[in-house]
Amino acid sequence: MQEQEHLFFPQPAFPHYPCYPDYIGGFSGIPSHVVQRPARTTDLRLDQLYNLHFVLGGRGYVDWRDQRYELGIGDGFLYGPGLPQRYGADRDNPWDIRWVHFATNGLESMLGTRGMGEVWIFHMKEISKLHRCMEELLALGRAFDLEQEARASVLLYELLVHLMKEAAPIALPRETAVSSIHRAADYIRANCTVALTLADMAEYAGYSVPYFSRKFHGIIGKTPTAYLLESRVLLAKQMLVSTPWTVKEIASAAGFAQSSYFIHCFKRLVHMTPEQFRSHFKP
CATH class of the missing domain: 2.60.120.280 (Regulatory protein AraC)
Structure with missing residues (x-):
């Protein structure tokens, strides 16, 4: 049938x-x-x-x-x-x-x-x-x-x-770079609160910056810097709903050097300000 x-x-x-x-x-x-x-x-x-x-x-x-x-x-x-x-x-x-x-x-x-x-x-x-x-x-x-x-x-x-x-x-024959890029993505997410440069990420993966950037984008679907930014915003979202910290304190804790830049990035990715996001989760 x-x-x-x-x-x-x-x-x-x-x-x-x-x-x-x-x-x-x-x-x-x-x-x-x-x-x-x-x-x-x-x-x-x-x-x-x-x-x-x-x-x-x-x-x-x-x-x-x-x-x-x-x-x-x-x-x-x-x-x-x-x-x-x-x-x-x-x-x-x-x-x-x-x-x-x-x-x-x-x-x-x-x-x-x-x-x-x-x-x-x-x-x-x-x-x-x-x-x-x-x-x-x-x-x-x-x-x-x-x-x-x-x-x-x-x-x-x-x-x-x-x-x-x-x-x-089910095991697949893998492109040799996949495992290294996956480890690098995990490293970026785990260390998103510190000042990571593209060179730092490429060095961790064991590749040159151009090769790393090209492979990361091809495998993960976004650039390393975009992935780092999204990791920081995700962490900030968690802190907004689980801590009483100010937006400025959260920006610093999530790895942003300036709270104004944090607010700009957050609004671009989440389509609302950090305070608006927090208000959605208030009892």
């Missing part, structure tokens, strides 16, 4: 959920289900969103770096924003698959570098928890109203927690 479902969630009224579904659905028994998207495609906003699939039955595949990975029940894959995407159903035994395209806001510490620079292919011995969360999300999407947007975020977060705790990666 051939079945497919496509459900779009409206943009949330509250802009600060840690994660939020954008487009969800499923395919079952459809041998023509084949997707080929170029890098940085704006199709379905996948230059900005993660794309998660997991297999409930049947067979399919993911193509990555001229190699095909056959997938079956319990397998899945995660593309980070901007990656090229090539996957499809087996023609003789097409998969029963569910997917969710989702946005994140400060989940980097949980997702880590999964799906950044290369597709993350995984296997789960027990897929029922993901399936349950996904079926609840689909039910919400079929009759959605704004009163349910917090529940949609919670269900997606629960799904991602199960995935991060229980999924085992």
Whole structure:
């Protein structure tokens, strides 16, 4: 039996959920289900969103770096924003698959570098928890109203927690720079409060500045300096809601030399001032 479902969630009224579904659905028994998207495609906003699939039955595949990975029940894959995407159903035994395209806001510490620079292919011995969360999300999407947007975020977060705790990666032949760049990204985030130069970051990775900058952008999807700035703003957001410190004190603690520059950067990235952001979380 051939079945497919496509459900779009409206943009949330509250802009600060840690994660939020954008487009969800499923395919079952459809041998023509084949997707080929170029890098940085704006199709379905996948230059900005993660794309998660997991297999409930049947067979399919993911193509990555001229190699095909056959997938079956319990397998899945995660593309980070901007990656090229090539996957499809087996023609003789097409998969029963569910997917969710989702946005994140400060989940980097949980997702880590999964799906950044290369597709993350995984296997789960027990897929029922993901399936349950996904079926609840689909039910919400079929009759959605704004009163349910917090529940949609919670269900997606629960799904991602199960995935991060229980999924085992399927090894891929890696570009030699990927591991070094991932370690450098972790180093930048862990040391964002100190004065890091581009040369410091490149030296930590063991590369020249031009090579490091090019590889970092290609694998992580943004420049090293942009990643450093986002790390500092993320830390500042956490301090704004968890401490009584002034904006000036938070700016300094987050690694900004001037509070005026901090406010400028925060407003550019978060689309509100630090004080406005803090007011959203006041009891």
